[in-house]
Amino acid sequence: MIDQRDVNGGFDHVETWVFDLDNTLYPGECNLFPQIDRRMGEFIAESLGIPLAEARILRETYYYEHxxxxxxxxxxxxxxxHAFLDYVHxxxxxxxxxxxxxxxALDALPGRKFILTNASRKHAEAVTMxxxxxxxFEDIFDIHALEYIHPKPAREAFDRFAVAHGVTPHHAAMFDDLPANLETAHALGMTTVLVDCSLTEHPQHQAVAGWAGLPAHIHHRTNALAAFLExxxxxxxxxxxEQAA
Incomplete structure (x- = not known):
């Protein structure tokens, strides 16, 4: 367990628990992303009629720009x-x-629980199964619900989710493996928890590995989600x- 920063406090006000899916609800060691990454490159190359090496560069460029x-x-x-998501997942x-x-641990948490993911509902359902x-979880708010062009970490993604499910950000906690997503959640008033999946190939994970402490937009950090929630x-x-007594 690392940097749990007062696990016994800071959650008294939370009524809604929101979780990212990939590398958050399952360990990073499952290493699913290399499969997804490879299939994204293949799909782009085939769809746009470009070499695979060029498709891989385009995949990364679009990720950072959009x-x-x-x-x-x-x-x-x-x-x-639909074709893209079905293929890559x-x-x-x-x-x-x-x-x-x-x-x-999830069942023991009082309140509502959701998944907020840039993946598809079909993929999320397969993983949670x-x-x-x-x-x-009460619902999965996926990339289809975000209309594909409003993914996390865009504020639009969080606003759409909050409106759709009547969630008050100041009474919600967000769990995610990517610090950028938690930065937006924090700006909206959510309690933030970084689930450190200890992967090194993603630039954001590499940055986390080098942290001596936590930035202001991350309230808690754990590499053992079940124990943390427990x-x-x-x-x-x-x-x-105690209150009842």
């Missing part, structure tokens, strides 16, 4: 988002194992018992 590769493809090339999920401790979390649930239960 928030997701898909957003750039939709905006600039009119690519079918057609991957082997066998590395994702059931997480009964996480399911128990593997994890045994298919009944743990600590919150226990603290909330104790507080409730």
């Amino acid at each position: 928030g997701t590769t898909l957003s750039g493809l939709v905006r600039l090339h009119g690519i079918s988002p 057609d991957i082997d999920l066998s590395a994702v194992a059931a997480a009964p401790e996480l399911a128990t 593997r994890l045994g979390l298919d009944r743990s 600590g919150i649930g226990t603290a909330r239960a104790v507080d409730g018992a």
Whole structure:
């Protein structure tokens, strides 16, 4: 466990728990992104009729310029988002194992629970089924709901989610593996938790690995999500018992 910065406090006001999907609800060691990355390159190369090496550069360029590769493809090339998402998420999920401790910790949290992801609902449902979390969340707010061109970390993504589900940001907590997403969540008043997945190939993960402390927009940091949530649930239960007494 690392940098949990007062796990027993800071969550008393939280009524809604919001989670990213990939590299947040499952360990980074599952290493799913290389599969997705490879299939994105293949899709771009085939769709635009360009060499694979050029497609890989374009994938990365669009990611940084538009928030997701898909957003750039939709905006600039009119690519079918359904075709793209179905292709890139057609991957082997066998590395994702059931997480009964996480399911128990989620169930113990008082309040509403959601997934907010730049992936598709179909992918999220497949992953949560593997994890045994298919009944743990009220809803999945995916890239389709964000109309493909408003992905995290754009404020529009969080605003759309909050309006759709009647969520008050000041009474919500956001869990994500990417600091940029948490920066927007913090600006809206959400309590933020960085789930450190210890991957080194993503620039944002590399930056996290070099941190000596936490930036102001991240309130908590953990590399053991189930235990972290269990600590919150226990603290909330104790507080409730004391108030009742």
